[in-house]
Amino acid sequence: MEKISLEELQNQLSPYIDEKGNLTLRSQDIYVIRKDGKRATLINHEDYTAKEIKRIEWCYSETDYHFFFGSQNQGQKLQQINIIGPxxxxxxxxxxxxxxxxxxxxxxDLKPGYLLDLRVLQLNRLRAPLRESSQPSFVPDTPIGHLEPKSDQPIVSFANDHIPTSALEQLKEAVGENLYIVSYVNPLMVRDDNEFYPYHIHYLSTDDLDRLDALNLEAGNKQDLNELQQAISEMKATIHNHRDDIIPYMESIKEQSNTLTAQSLARYYRDAGVQVGAVNPKDVQEESLLVGTVCTVANLQSFLK
Structure with a gap:
């Protein structure tokens, strides 16, 4: 394992929950199970929202918007219905x-691939809390009430656009591992289902994904995960006894945690054929802020082709 500083290691193990009990942007991380089924690429929030990433669509305010998908003709904006909902x-x-x-x-530069709409996935609490915790601060997002028409291409109406019969076979064909990621601009803020909120779409190519860190989904495939989870808990409980070898000790915790995450992805998503999922870190990691957990998962191997 490559040696890294304590600061770098702490950054990698940064908490998903802050000291006030609020989720951090680490909760917006994505694990993408690749089509070969042997690895899962970790996409951090900044990996798909940074300025250097291709931004193809956005709606930030009543006047600042650009819609990439669908043609526009005489004030009517066509919305491709096959990508609305999933x-x-x-x-x-x-x-x-x-x-x-x-x-x-x-x-x-843009190739066929997969659209992952994080707006559809919710990090709702699924496990009942057993004790009082610090009260998180809820900050409401600001909805967009309506769009102001642009002088060059005003949008008067939206209309559904279905795939023509001549192109239906495309749905059965394999596509590359290129990602179109739809996300809210303010993912940690609170939203009302009756309102519309600022979002953007960024494009990551297969090459972009290949440059990111990935978990080996074959590592630890024979391990009992209950035993591994217990071992990690015991290691974390005795971390104060390892001041003299804190970096290698934390690296060991990280390695074991990666194995736990990798096998959770391999068994409960890849092997079970589950396509997407989202887990609130508070449901699986409330006792510890030290190591990572699974947040959002997209399983590209789940497609028939």
Whole structure:
């Protein structure tokens, strides 16, 4: 294992829950199980929202918006119905044919792949708390009430656009591991289901994914996860006894935690054929802020093709 500083290691193990009991942006991390089923790529929040990442669509306010998917004709904006609703679905060539690229984006650089809509997935609490905890501070997001028409291309109405019969076979064809990630601009804020909130879509190519860290889903495939979980808990409980070898000790905890995460992904998503999922860190990690956990999962191997 490559040697890293204590500060770097602590950054990697940064908490999903802050000292006030609020989720941090680490809760927006994504594990993507690749199509080969042997690895899961970790995409941190900044990996898919940073300025250098291709941003193809956004709606930030009544006047600041650009809609990538779907053509527009005489004030009518067509919305491609095959990508509205699913948390994870395919982006086929038809979706890209009439896309409206923003300045600085070349359509030839965008390839068919998968759309992951994080707005559809919720980190709702699924396990009842057993004791009082610090009261989190709830900050409401600001909804967008309506769109102001742009002078060059005003949108008068939206209309559903279904895939034509001539392109239906595309849905059955394999696509590359390119990701179109839809996310709220303020993911940690509170929203009302009756309102519409600022969002954006970023594009990560297969090469982008390959540059990120990945878990080996074959590591520890024979281990009993209850025993491994207990061993990790015991290691964390005695961390104060390892001041002289704190870095290698924390590296060992991280390695064991990665095995636990990898096998949770392999068994409960890959092997079970589960396509997407989301787990609130408070439901599985309330007792410790030291090591990571699974938040959002997208299983690309779950598609038939």
């Amino acid at each position: 948390a994870l679905t395919k982006i086929v060539p038809w979706n890209l044919e009439k896309a409206q690229c923003p300045a600085g984006i070349n359509r030839d």
